[in-house]
Amino acid sequence: MTQRGRCHVFGDGIPLDEGVMAFKFAIGRITDPEQLIPHLFEGIDPTFAARVRPGDFVLAGRDFGCGKPHIQGFIAMAALGMGVLCTSMPYKAMRGAISKGLPVLTGCEHVNGFAQSGDDIEVNFASGQAINHTQGKQVQFPPMPAVLQDIIAHGGAQGQLAAWLKAHPAQSAPAGAPSALIDGTPVQIVRKGASA
Amino acid sequence: MTQAAPMTATQKILARACQREHVLPGEVIYPHPEWVIVHDGFVETAYKELHALGYGAIANSERVMFVTDHEVAYGSQRAVERGRNIRQIAKAWKVGQVYDAGRGGHGHIFPMEQGLIKPGMFLFAYDMHCTNFGAVGALAMAAGTEVTAVLATGSLWTRVPETVRIDLKGRLPVGSHARDVGFLLAHGFAQGRWGVEHDYRVIEFGGPGIDTLDLASRVALCNSITEMGVANVLFATPPPGIDAQNAPDFISDANAPFEGRFDFDLSSVAPQVALPGGPDRAEDLERVLGQPIDHATLGACGSGMYQDFADAARLFQGQRVADGVRFFVVPGTAQTARRMADDGLTQIFLDAGAIMLPPGCGPCAGGSMAPLGPGEVSIATAATNHAGRFGAHDGHIYLGSPLTVAASAIAGCLADPRLLIHT
Numbered sequence: 137m138t139q140r141g142r143c144h145v146f147g148d149g150i151p152l153d154e155g156v157m158a159f160k161f162a163i164g165r166i167t168d169p170e171q172l173i174p175h176l177f178e179g180i181d182p183t184f185a186a187r188v189r190p191g192d193f194v195l196a197g198r199d200f201g202c203g204k205p206h207i208q209g210f211i212a213m214a215a216l217g218m219g220v221l222c223t224s225m226p227y228k229a230m231r232g233a234i235s236k237g238l239p240v241l242t243g244c245e246h247v248n249g250f251a252q253s254g255d256d257i258e259v260n261f262a263s264g265q266a267i268n269h270t271q272g273k274q275v276q277f278p279p280m281p282a283v284l285q286d287i288i289a290h291g292g293a294q295g296q297l298a299a300w301l302k303a304h305p306a307q308s309a310p311a312g313a314p315s316a317l318i319d320g321t322p323v324q325i326v327r328k329g330a331s332a
Numbered sequence: 333m334t335q336a337a338p339m340t341a342t343q344k345i346l347a348r349a350c351q352r353e354h355v356l357p358g359e360v361i362y363p364h365p366e367w368v369i370v371h372d373g374f375v376e377t378a379y380k381e382l383h384a385l386g387y388g389a390i391a392n393s394e395r396v397m398f399v400t401d402h403e404v405a406y407g408s409q410r411a412v413e414r415g416r417n418i419r420q421i422a423k424a425w426k427v428g429q430v431y432d433a434g435r436g437g438h439g440h441i442f443p444m445e446q447g448l449i450k451p452g453m454f455l456f457a458y459d460m461h462c463t464n465f466g467a468v469g470a471l472a473m474a475a476g477t478e479v480t481a482v483l484a485t486g487s488l489w490t491r492v493p494e495t496v497r498i499d500l501k502g503r504l505p506v507g508s509h510a511r512d513v514g515f516l517l518a519h520g521f522a523q524g525r526w527g528v529e530h531d532y533r534v535i536e537f538g539g540p541g542i543d544t545l546d547l548a549s550r551v552a553l554c555n556s557i558t559e560m561g562v563a564n565v566l567f568a569t570p571p572p573g574i575d576a577q578n579a580p581d582f583i584s585d586a587n588a589p590f591e592g593r594f595d596f597d598l599s600s601v602a603p604q605v606a607l608p609g610g611p612d613r614a615e616d617l618e619r620v621l622g623q624p625i626d627h628a629t630l631g632a633c634g635s636g637m638y639q640d641f642a643d644a645a646r647l648f649q650g651q652r653v654a655d656g657v658r659f660f661v662v663p664g665t666a667q668t669a670r671r672m673a674d675d676g677l678t679q680i681f682l683d684a685g686a687i688m689l690p691p692g693c694g695p696c697a698g699g700s701m702a703p704l705g706p707g708e709v710s711i712a713t714a715a716t717n718h719a720g721r722f723g724a725h726d727g728h729i730y731l732g733s734p735l736t737v738a739a740s741a742i743a744g745c746l747a748d749p750r751l752l753i754h755t
Contacts, residue, residue: 226561227491227532234489235478281360283489293481297385300485307484309388316383316420317376318413 137239137261137285139219140269141191143251144177144184148197152229154179156201156209166208169215176212188216193257195247196222201229207236214238214292219259221247221266221277234284237292244277261285338585340495341566342534345471345582349454357494357589362487367395367429367448369457369472370479371439372418373402373697378458378480379421391486394428397448399439401692403700406433411700425483437665437691440464440633441551445665451570452582456482461633461715463558466566467550468574469582471534473564493563494591495534495584500541502599507750509643509733510549511635511713512604514556517596519614521560528592531561536584538568541598547571548639552713552733555634559611559716603748606731608717617736620746625730627710627722628659628741631689632696635713635734636664638671644738645680647752653685654744660702661686662694686741699723711740 153159158175166172177184194200194213200220201209205228213220213233220233220240233240239261244250251257255270264279280288290296301307337354339347347355349363370378375398382390390396398418403411415433422430429448436442440461443449451469455462458479462472475481475488482488498517504510521530535557537550545553554565568583570576584590605620607613630644641663653659661681663669669691672678678688687702695702696714703723704710710722710729717729732740735749742752 227563228561231478281491283360283362287489293478294385297382297387297481297484301386304391307389307391308386309383313388315379316424317379317417 137280137288138258139191139193139217139239139261140256140258141193141219142189143193143195143253143255143257144188145248145251145253146180146194146196146200147248148223149199149202150180150196151203152201152206152209153203157206157212159206161208162204162206167211169212172208172212173216176209188218190217192216192218193259194218194220195251196220197248198223200225201233202226205229205232207232210236210238219261221259223247234287235293237288237290237295239280239288241277241280247277250275261288338587338589340534340588340590341469341536341568341582341584342471342493342495342564345452345454346490346492348452348580355492357492357591359492360489361492363454363490364487365395365455365482366453367397367443367455368392368479368482369397369399369439369443369455369462370483371402371459372398372400372414374458374477374479375418375421376414377477378483379417381480382484387484388424390425390483393426396425396427396483397429397431397439397443398422398427399431399436400433401438402697404433404690404692405701407700434690435666437663437668438633438636438693441636441664442667444468445637445667451574451576451579456488461555461558463554463562463565464551464633466554466564467547467571469567469570469576469579471564471566491532493532493534494529495536495588496528496530496592497536497538497584497590499539499593499595500537500598501539501595502541502597503544504598504601507735507748507753508601508603509735510545510553511556511731511733512601513596513598514553515604515606515611515614515731516601518557518560518606518612521557522612526592526594528594532563533591534564534566535562536566536568538584539595541596542567542569544598545571546639547573548635548637551637552634552640555715556611556731603733603736603750605711605736605746606717608719608728608730610718611716611731617732617746617748620730621748623730623746624709625657625711625740625745626708627704628657628737629662629695629702629710629712629714630660630734630737631662631664631694632712632714633664633693634715636662636668638668640713640734641668641672641677644734645677647735647738647742647749648680648684651684651742651752653741657741657744658702659684659686659741660689660694662689663691665691695722704729711737711746713737
């Protein structure tokens with residue numbers, strides 16, 4: 137699991153709401169990455185969306201993604217094939233990132249001293265080894281647990297569930313099986329003898 | 333032969349759940365639960381997600397439990413439809429335990445009351461307040477929306493959490509309650525008072541003080557510190573009345589690797605409220621006495637056990653609910669409701685002018701039942717009190733103990749229960 141790209145360096149305590157992504161997209165339940173990408177990190181750096189390229193990295197300090205664990209920013213970052221290196225992340229935010237297929241390395245002490253914005257870096261998530269090609273240096277961060285690498289390899293939680301079903305065909309619904317739900321239509325209470 | 337490395341209770345329970353001798357905090361594992369509990373607010377969503385992926389069957393369906401506690405009395409046509417869908421889904425998925433409307437009661441209480449939850453057990457639940465089960469020494473992890481993965485595959489990746497141990501000392505003064513302890517602890521953690529982290533930590537209670545807390549008090553304490561983002565809450569020994577004779581080892585080793593540890597003196601606790609906005613906004617009740625109220629609720633997952641109602645009912649001897657106050661009593665479970673009816677507690681509440689609601693969450697499930705109106709003020713034993721929790725976004729919810737809620741319902745304003753307790 138090696139990725140190479142350029143760095144975007146942020147400090148401590150970047151919140152998900154209004155930091156990574158405006159809250160209005162969370163409350164609007166927007167999950168389409170095309171709608172979300174132009175607004176990534178807009179509240180902190182309005183030029184970010186114009187500069188970011190697929191495969192880039194976010195380097196952040198402590199408590200990256202604090203606040204309510206909304207996943208809109210992670211959807212946009214995962215769609216861009218980005219990666220995150222941070223000192224720490226609230227657990228629920230970390231789960232949200234992994235669930236959306238965004239690779240993260242947490243526990244990276246002094247990560248902001250490793251690179252500056254614009255540096256060209258290469259990160260092996262499985263080993264935790266990171267190389268800064270611009271500055272010609274190499275550091276060792278804690279690797280991503282194998283279990284999480286597997287989820288990222290499936291593109292996140294949904295991909296993992298699809299793969300599980302493929303491996304366990306006995307759990308498949310027969311083709312064209314109807315849903316057990318009355319879907320979205322209000323229940324009509326029909327009383328005998330009542331006029332229409 | 334080297335001696336096995338010491339473990340916390342959480343490590344022991346999680347190691348057993350993934351059939352290993354030992355796990356370390358920080359490790360990511362796939363533990364297998366003995367129960368998977370999903371409430372009526374999420375069953376349809378889980379089904380839609382898995383049906384869209386092509387799933388027709390779930391894993392270990394005999395261990396899955398559907399509970400109906402959020403909208404028990406079907407306050408809308410949509411709720412009627414949801415109830416029908418849940419029954420259909422349960423049939424399609426061959427769900428092992430189905431507690432329909434009016435059966436069981438609150439899914440964070442009745443499984444414990446009925447002995448389905450045992451010391452040392454590991455389980456997953458959709459809802460975060462499953463931490464209640466820590467009161468009997470069981471570890472229930474809140475999977476949230478990811479419970480669909482548990483339904484599909486039988487497990488979910490879980491990072492083994494660190495543990496912060498709190499040793500309780502002394503005994504609560506008369507009129508103070510475990511819920512008051514919870515508000516003080518939540519506030520202290522949020523302020524960093526003890527220099528320990530709480531994000532995704534298990535808070536374990538031990539020390540001589542825990543012997544003074546009955547099951548309802550332990551549940552209240554587990555419940556009132558849950559919202560601050562802990563991984564779980566555990567009591568180191570089961571309360572009186574819970575059989576742990578045949579339970580697997582669920583006690584932390586003496587030299588277990590606790591990340592942090594501190595003492596807390598129960599005898600120093602005065603009645604508290606949590607100000608509107610969150611359970612961690614603790615304030616001395618004395619500083620807000622006299623705040624008029626429109627609405628009061630006794631019940632919900634953290635204070636819905638028989639003892640909670642028995643304690644509150646004692647304050648109602650010869651007293652009535654104040655004019656202009658809607659006072660709702662929500663027994664946690666069908667069994668508790670029956671017991672209250674049998675032994676006269678229900679009569680005491682009804683004589684005082686209370687409104688009895690069916691077992692379940694009551695107004696705390698978003699105000700689908702007995703809601704709060706715009707600008708109105710409530711005092712409740714609810715799990716949380718952020719804006720909109722009881723319906724209106726500009727309603728104001730204070731949290732307090734069952735004793736404080738009862739005293740306030742009688743006075744028509746926030747009131748001190750100690751004035752009504754005659755020892």
